[in-house]
Amino acid sequence: MLRYNVIAGGVCLLLVSSVLTLRGEVGPEVKVRLLEDIKFLASDELEGRGVGTNGLNVASQFIKAEFAKSGLAVDRVEGNAFQKFDLVTGSKLGEANALQLIGPEGKTLDLKIGEQVEVCSFAGSGSFQGEIVFCGYGIESKDDLYDDFEGINVEGKVVIVMRRNPRQNDPKNPLGAAHGVSRHADLRTKMNNIVAHKAAAVLFVNDPYAGKKGAETRQEGLSKANEKVAEAAEEYLSIESNETNQEKLKGARLKLTEASNQAKSLREAAKNANDDALMKFGYAGNGDNKSLPPAFHISIKTCNELLAALKTDLASLEAAIDSDLKPKSVVIPGWIAKGAATIEKVRADVANVIGVIDGEGPLANETVIIGAHYDHVGRGGQNSLAPGSSEIHNGADDNASGTVTLLELARRFGKQAQTKKPPRRLVFIAFTGEELGLLGSARYCKEPVFPLDSTIAMMNMDMVGRLKEEKLIVYGTGTSPRWEPELKQFNGENGF
Ligand SMILES: [Zn+2]
CATH class of the missing domain: 1.10.287 (Helix Hairpins)
Incomplete structure (x- = not known):
């Protein structure tokens, strides 16, 4: 669903511009094959075309076969149609993961990973041992005159950091946010501050307010x-x-x-309901980030067992910070934390599928790309419209619709090229990894099969399955002064 389209065409199969010309009546057989293809790509068998699924591989083979049938060259990426690379799709826990809190008189809390404590997948791996410092919200803001690290040395120590920010009931406070999440509450900001102060590990804890x-x-x-x-x-x-x-x-x-x-x-x-739910492993990104220390999420209850050494608890410290908006960072006497986090990246092999129709004449070395992403979100996750669900997300609209339109255009241009080659090279690309952040198109730009400086235009089709009130939505018309007048002309001629 990520939509940063250059331009989205429609199922009408009429692309008109001076770079591309293809016109034709849409016969009943076209509708049949579009529907058949879309049914196949959006079937449960293809597992929502999620990165890392076999369904996505099946889709890539299907696209290659259709390109070949249409007469496109499918050997232009080192003899193949596949531009292969691998992607990080998630994290998993490795062998050594443990957190032990050792207090006065040998009192030991051996916390069970996944139950009493969670490893934060967005942080780093490694082992550690150190004194424990309560470090407020882990906020360092010179502008707002609030610095949880001021006057306390956390180097080599294990810091307890509350999530979010002070005075949440007052969004106008300097550390809050009028809308959404305060930049100070962002876990990445906190991690960066913690790295800057060289702490050995982090124990996140929910703010009692939330x-x-x-x-x-x-x-x-x-x-x-x-x-x-x-x-x-x-x-x-x-x-x-x-x-x-x-x-x-x-x-x-x-x-x-x-x-x-x-x-x-x-x-x-x-x-x-659990008002102190821990961030599950996998929350807020995938890590084994070498530049970050290990981080865990402990419960408020565990935190309070430590804070008892100061004869206080987390809610009291939160209230104290709220009252004067001054940090309350302090060493927790008598306690040390030791442990290890091992986070492994999960990777998947993926491929853009590329088919080519060569051009003929003086402009034959110029390239026009027609593209659509063929991946979808698999069984959901962060990019799903229903983030909690684990059902197969079939993705008929996003973007089996664009993919079958790409295939249909390949058929038509392929057929036309049998009698007359196009003036420029046409490169058809079914992109992968779009839902994870436009990764397939980024890879093509990094390793273009044909030089980018002679690639004169790109048309991207994403979710062309909705024609509301006979309207076709075309994004990105501002990317060239030529799109608008040509689209206007096209609209006029075709009654859009
Ligand atoms: Zn999409």
Whole structure:
């Protein structure tokens, strides 16, 4: 769904410009094969075309075969159609992962990874041992006169850092954000500050405010739902039970049932709610980042066991910082932390699929690229519109629609080239890794098969499956002064 398109064409299969000319009636057989191809690419068998799935490989073979059938050269990338590379798709825990907190009189907390503590996948690997320092929010802001690292040396030590930022109930405070997440609350900003101060490891802990706020919001939702149940019950009871009121009663009963079910599900959710949920391994990015120290996420309960040495707890420290907006960083006496994190990157082999129609004449060395990404989000994850789900995301619109349009254009230009070659080289590219951050197109730009300085235009098709009110949306028309007038002409001629 990442959409940074240069230009998106439509299923109409009419691309008109001075760089590309192809016109033709769309016969019924075209509709049939477009539909067949889209059904195949978006089938469960292709596993949502996620990077790392076999489904994506099957799709790449299919595209190559269709390019070849259309008469495109499929041997221009070192004898093949595949521009291969590998991508980081995730992280996994390696062998050694442990966190031990050793306190006064030998008191030891041996925390169970995945239950009492989580390894932060966005940080680094390595082993460590050191004194423990409570370091507020890990914020260092000279502008805002707030510095959790001021006056305390954390070099070689293990820092406890709260998530988010002080005074969250006042978004206008200098460390907050009017909208969204404060830059100071960003985990990467915190990690950078921690690296700058050379801490050996980090123990993140949730700020108590966030948990309290979550519980309040939940309670408000439940109160509202209960009110609705009461209202619906009153309404139901106010209807006299007689022959003529049967429909009315039925409606009111349905409303009451719905309200009651809603309240019940909120009650269940409240029962299972965890106001101190730890960031699961995999949250906020994939790491084994060599420049970062290991990081863990401990519970507020664990943190408070340590803070007992200072005769305080996390909520009190949070409240103290909130009250005067001054850091409260302090060494926790008598405690040390030791442990190790081992994060391994998970990689997947992927490929852009490239087919070529050679040009003929004085401009034959110039290239026009027609592209569409063929990957999708597999079983969801961060790029899903429903991030919690693990169902196959079939991606018919995004972007089987663009991929089949690419194949259809390859067929048509391929056929045309049998009688007359185009004036310029046409390079058809089905890109991979788009959903993970335009990685396939980035790879092509890094290692272009044909020189970029003689590549005069690129047309990208992403989600061409929606023609609302006979409108075709074309992005990126500002990338060249020629697109707009040509599109206007094209629209006029074709009634768009
Ligand atoms: Zn897309």
